[in-house]
Amino acid sequence: MKKVALIINPQAGKCKLEKELDKIESRLTKAFAKVTIYQTGQEGDGKRFVEQHAEEIDLLIAGGGDGTVFEIMNALVPLENRPVFAILPGGTCNDFSRTLGISQKPLEALEQIIMQKCMHVDIGSYHKHYFLNFWGIGIISKVAEEMDDANKQLLGRISYYLNTSKLVFQDKAFSLKIRSEELHYDEKAELLVVGNGSYLGGIQSFFPHADVQDGKFDVLIVKEAKLKYLKKWLEAKIQDDYPENEKDDDIIYFRTSKLEVSASPEQNIDCDGEFLDKTPAIVEVLPKHLKMIYGEIQ
Numbered sequence: 001m002k003k004v005a006l007i008i009n010p011q012a013g014k015c016k017l018e019k020e021l022d023k024i025e026s027r028l029t030k031a032f033a034k035v036t037i038y039q040t041g042q043e044g045d046g047k048r049f050v051e052q053h054a055e056e057i058d059l060l061i062a063g064g065g066d067g068t069v070f071e072i073m074n075a076l077v078p079l080e081n082r083p084v085f086a087i088l089p090g091g092t093c094n095d096f097s098r099t100l101g102i103s104q105k106p107l108e109a110l111e112q113i114i115m116q117k118c119m120h121v122d123i124g125s126y127h128k129h130y131f132l133n134f135w136g137i138g139i140i141s142k143v144a145e146e147m148d149d150a151n152k153q154l155l156g157r158i159s160y161y162l163n164t165s166k167l168v169f170q171d172k173a174f175s176l177k178i179r180s181e182e183l184h185y186d187e188k189a190e191l192l193v194v195g196n197g198s199y200l201g202g203i204q205s206f207f208p209h210a211d212v213q214d215g216k217f218d219v220l221i222v223k224e225a226k227l228k229y230l231k232k233w234l235e236a237k238i239q240d241d242y243p244e245n246e247k248d249d250d251i252i253y254f255r256t257s258k259l260e261v262s263a264s265p266e267q268n269i270d271c272d273g274e275f276l277d278k279t280p281a282i283v284e285v286l287p288k289h290l291k292m293i294y295g296e297i298q
Contacts, residue, residue: 001058001084001116002033007046007072009064009090010039017063017090020106024063024088027107031114032059040064043071050075059084059293061113065091069132070272077123077130077290086113086293092202095272096132099197099212101295112295120288121212124196126281129271134200135283137267138174138191138222174267176221180259183219185252191222192261194283215287219259221252258284 006028010018017024021037028035036057040046046062050072054060060083062072069087076082087097088109094102100121103109124131176189195218198210207218262280269277 003036003057004028004032004034004059004061005036005038005049005053005057005083006061006063006088007038007040007049007068008088009046009068012064012068012090017088017106023107024110027110027114040068046072047075050079054079054083055081057083059086059113059116061086061088063088063090065089066093066095066133066273067091069096070274073123073132073290074130077125077286078128082290084116084118084291084293088113093199095199095202096197098199098202099133099210099297100292101297102293103295109295113293115293117294118291119213119294121290121292122196122215123286123289124194124217124271124283125286126269126271126283127277129276130286131196131272133195133197133272134206134270135194135272136192136270137261137263137279138189138193173223175264177262178221178259180219180254180256182256183252183254183259185221187223189221189223191220193220194218194259195220196285213288215257215285216255217257217259217283217285219254219256223250223252257287258282 006024008017008021025035025037036053038049046068050060054076060072060076062069062085068091073085076085087094087100087102088106089097089102089104090106094104097109098104102112121132124135126135173188173190176185176187176192178185178192193206195207195210196212198204198208200206206220210218260280260282266278268275269279269281
């Protein structure tokens, strides 16, 4: 790879990357023949850069938080000729970069990018939007209220999502219909999470063993008024001690490559932390659609 472009959000993570920009540019210039640095000023700048220049470069690096990555990735995925994609983490959670084993220290992450270790990863798709990490509807805020301080510490940065409504918070259970090859569901629910990556809120939470190359989503349904089971699920998953739910179907877990989702009333959709649309939706995997740089995957 010779031609590299870095799209950087200078405001991400309290200007985390901007403070290191001189070092980043110097290192990239030594490693690649042609380097373009583009700093975004407002939402949509990264998208426009990708649409205009992506097919002219070999490697596209998104420098910033999850919002920056989401915008750039959504502009990149529909292109016919896509460059290799890399994430230089600079935000609060940086979830998909963690899934790929990318260091959370910018200069260390940069060295991993320069090594050019690549893999093809699955992408989630719905309504002409795309996601790397998760797609969700429903309620999760009560989980935070039920957790004591010890459990909140155990869950770490998941509190970022629990306390700032980064999933989709609703006040009531809703009627949920799911159609997939593996499962038909038509009951009340309080939460639906469709996962591609293994991190949420900066830690391995719902699906720590997710595989981004298997062509499958991990799907979790939590039924009405059973959030205590979700609490147990989160704690057990993080400790790698899976709860036994065979005798209680208040939590349903399955894997699929495509599902049709509808809800009454309509639910806001959280797609990698971005609220763009409402149900109904068809959510499906684009298998190994994007070539990305990875680091040390555990």
